[in-house]
Amino acid sequence: MVVSPSIHGHFAQQAVRTPDAIAVSSSEVQLSCRELDERANRLAHRLRELGVRAESPVAVLMERSVDLVVAILAVLKAGGCYLPLHSAYPLQRKQWILEHCAAPVLLADEVMRERGLPEGAEVVIVEGEKGLTGYPAHDPAVETDPAQLAYVIHTSGSTGVPKGVAIAHRDALGLALDSIWADGRHERVLMVAPYAFNVSTYELWVPLLHGGRIVVAPAGDLDVHALRRLIAEERITGIHLTAGLFRVLAEEDPGCLAGVREVLTGGDVIAPAAVQRVLEHNPGLVVRAMYGATEATLFSTDAPMTAPYRAAGPVPVGRPMDNVRLHVLDADLRPVPAGAVGELHIAGRGLARGYFGRPDLTAERFVANPFGEPGERMYRTGDLVRMDQDGLLEYLGRANDQLKVMGFRVEPAEVEAVLAQCPGLAHVAVVARESDSGEKRLVAYYVPESGEIEAGALRAHAMELLPAYMVPTAFVAVPALPLTPNGKLDRRALPEPVTSSTRRAPLTDRQQALCTLFAEVLEVPEIGIDDGFFELGGQSLAAMRLVSRIRSLLKVDLTITQFFDTPTVAGLDGLLSRPEGEQG
Known part of the structure; x- marks a missing residue:
């Protein structure tokens, strides 16, 4: 069998090999490989009828469900690239993304339609086989080039608006077919992350392209108790947890991971004590530290850890995955010695085409690779790292103002730009404060033009325009923003947030x-x-x-x-x- 150059082509081949194996399931419905393939084919024919062609961006706004998996696969089969919209995004942010990418079609479900959809695209409601019975179940057989776009995922942007990272089929395939998945540990993967974030690339394509099963978690937020129940009842073998969520599970209920074969974690500094506690309670488990970026197709390095494990020093983020090349460089793009701190640059497999519709930002972050072939690029991550003599990479933090909050990248400039639109505000600065437990919280310091601005009004303004994880948790009024002698914001001179309240004491x-x-x-x-x-x-x-x-x-x-x-x-x-x- 000729290896397919596309994501959906690989799945179609898997469906031929194991047609009756369950490909995706939830508490309410399950589809075999053949059923998923055929249902996605029918929807793909409908999308072709609506004019979807090569690289047509098709927006997807749905709750987590089996139908969501059908919708995303159908977009690829039709030749388009999927444009996921987070259900929790404010409507104005969804509208901006839809218009910026000029998406002609929006796939949605009834729940999202009732909450309100962005305008300007043909809306198709995806609800089981409803509306698809008149379309053929055979593959549309759209020719797909491996360099063709598969998806565009938006991240926080320093210009005040989100930026869309454009990933091709070959890059997503490079991740999904990496040798680290060959041991069968990810046979049943829990789909729990928001599908509008890059972790969905793992949750969708690793199980589907290896004959495994996507187990779709119920829509909405999950707590520790719900995760324990899902992992046990659905016999989950592989799961991704952000470093923050991994730490919460380690502290509150490490035994909830019983039966899981491998846990992936990363997105921020991984707590060594959390790794030790989880492995003590689950000695047969592999905890795999992962590092990467949306611009390099999610994961670029990995470091497996097994019991016995002792928390001694930072958790390394590992060595490069298949066909990934890492360069630790100084400000003049010269390699630094082993053990020295430098900025990480990624080359090889997985580099995005760039930022959708933003050649200026693309040129800034995707630069010529002086260590590769002519025309080869590398991605400037903005992350400070050091690499030891054995090639093991340690993540140290950010080289620029970008922050990691709850595993998500946040550009303070975007939050500041949104807050600056609020009438009566003279200046604003957004910084991160770290709690004793290591969790980062955004704090907005603002200078009113005159009089007073209620913090509640600023919060409400931010919540209308920003995702919840980008809304500052505290708003502090200051007479002026403190500056260093060279005119930059003096973060150390900013006051600690003080909570004031007319406290009512507990009565029982x-x-x-x-x-x-x-x-x-x-x-x-x-x-x-x-x-x-x-x-x-x-x-x-x-x-x-x-x-x-x-x-x-x-x-x-x-x-x-x-x-x-x-x-x-x-x-x-x-x-x-x-x-x-x-x-x-």
């Missing part, structure tokens, strides 16, 4: 216990029963930690969704006081 033992747990997780001296968890700097990972501790201490059945709806002690106390059937 349960309220007192909840206040104590809130304060521990938020790393603050005390809170009142009306203080909002997120207004005090809480984030989704901290919320997972808090829900886990509330469940454990108070022996109650609390979900992360319920907590998001009532993120105060008073609200939770009222919720827990209701009869069980009225708590939904």
